[in-house]
Amino acid sequence: MMTPDEIRERLRAVEDPHLGDDIVSLGLVREIAVDDEAETVQVTLGLGAPYSPTETSIAGRVRDKIDGTGYDIDLTATVDRGVDPEETVLPNVKNIIAVASGKGGVGKSTVAANLAAGLADLGARVGLFDADVYGPNVPQMMGTDDQPQITEDETMLPPVAHGVEIMSMEFLLDESAPAIWRGPMVHKVLTQLWEDVDWGRGGHLDYMVVDLPPGTGDTQLTMLQSIPVSGAVIVTTPQSVALDDAQRGMEMFGEHETPVLGIVENMSTFVCPDCGGRHDIFGSGGGETFAEETDMPFLGSIPLDPAVRTSENPVVLGNDETASAVTEFVETTVDMQGVVHRRRESSQ
Numbered sequence: 001m002m003t004p005d006e007i008r009e010r011l012r013a014v015e016d017p018h019l020g021d022d023i024v025s026l027g028l029v030r031e032i033a034v035d036d037e038a039e040t041v042q043v044t045l046g047l048g049a050p051y052s053p054t055e056t057s058i059a060g061r062v063r064d065k066i067d068g069t070g071y072d073i074d075l076t077a078t079v080d081r082g083v084d085p086e087e088t089v090l091p092n093v094k095n096i097i098a099v100a101s102g103k104g105g106v107g108k109s110t111v112a113a114n115l116a117a118g119l120a121d122l123g124a125r126v127g128l129f130d131a132d133v134y135g136p137n138v139p140q141m142m143g144t145d146d147q148p149q150i151t152e153d154e155t156m157l158p159p160v161a162h163g164v165e166i167m168s169m170e171f172l173l174d175e176s177a178p179a180i181w182r183g184p185m186v187h188k189v190l191t192q193l194w195e196d197v198d199w200g201r202g203g204h205l206d207y208m209v210v211d212l213p214p215g216t217g218d219t220q221l222t223m224l225q226s227i228p229v230s231g232a233v234i235v236t237t238p239q240s241v242a243l244d245d246a247q248r249g250m251e252m253f254g255e256h257e258t259p260v261l262g263i264v265e266n267m268s269t270f271v272c273p274d275c276g277g278r279h280d281i282f283g284s285g286g287g288e289t290f291a292e293e294t295d296m297p298f299l300g301s302i303p304l305d306p307a308v309r310t311s312e313n314p315v316v317l318g319n320d321e322t323a324s325a326v327t328e329f330v331e332t333t334v335d336m337q338g339v340v341h342r343r344r345e346s347s348q
């Protein structure tokens with residue numbers, strides 16, 4: 001026979017590597033219930049980033065601590081996401097990660113597509129929403145030209161590629177409409193994309209990755225106001241101009257109290273396929289220095305690799321050096337989303 005207090009004592013040995021204390025002291029063990037008849041212990045943990053390496057490992061260690069007590073463990077995870085489920089536009093989506101950049105062409109859509117494919121590859125249920133009104137190209141990057149299906153009750157079912165449900169402004173925008181007309185349409189189209197799409201196929205999504213339009217103008221603000229973003233990723237390149245723009249992007253999120261998960265540097269070192277040499281074409285370490293200066297986590301560097309553009313599939317799914325770099329970025333990012341949730345949970 002074990003009491004919840006005895007279980008709690010055992011769980012004091014499980015550390016949260018990011019928050020630097022044990023999960024009991026941090027308040028991340030929400031509930032413990034022992035059912036002697038069913039020989040089961042139910043533990044509810046305050047974890048919010050499913051499939052992130054750190055939270056997977058915390059859950060694994062919790063299991064280890066209960067293994068050998070003669071009880072089965074029934075583990076659940078839940079956090080207060082700071083959003084009222086009644087009021088949110090996407091109640092079935094646990095995390096909404098927005099990918100932003102201060103200016104165009106730095107590889108924001110590439111990063112968004114790889115983040116989504118990488119999260120699905122970890123086992124998560126993922127949606128990818130291409131909100132880039134000015135140049136929606138996510139379906140192409142995911143290697144699909146499927147259109148959404150319309151069901152009898154007039155909801156849209158997103159096409160799926162690499163385990164990711166995809167919706168794009170491209171599906172709804174009239175291609176002949178000049179970009180300048182698109183701004184005012186954004187709100188209407190966005191509303192449709194939230195309300196009329198069956199995300200998660202009647203179930204839920206662990207993550208929705210949103211590819212925001214480049215820049216920090218009204219369109220981006222409208223989007224931030226209409227969706228509860230749980231974390232933002234800022235993409236930059238090593239050039240100083242891109243870094244200045246990234247700074248503006250961060251300020252925009254700051255004003256909206258959106259947690260910034262960190263900075264990723266794209267088009268870093270070029271690994272020459274012919275000579276094997278490494279060349280820092282745009283300089284090096286700019287993103288990391290910028291992250292340090294702004295006190296933001298550095299999420300990783302993605303090399304400049306022609307395969308990123310030419311490959312039919314997101315490069316994260318490959319098994320070369322570029323794939324490892326992108327995987328590292330995906331894992332760090334989702335870990336940082338977990339930190340945001342656990343920190344909030346722990347301070348309550």
Ligand SMILES: Nc1ncnc2c1ncn2[C@@H]1O[C@H](COP(=O)(O)OP(=O)(O)OP(=O)(O)O)[C@@H](O)[C@H]1O
Binds near residue numbers: 303
């Ligand atoms: N690391 C990389 N190595 C090589 N090519 C890349 C890399 N990242 C992006 N590209 C290529 O650069 C181009 C621009 O990338 P992408 O469309 O992702 O940028 P963006 O910031 O989303 O642009 P937009 O301003 O259109 O939103 C694409 O052709 C893409 O394939």
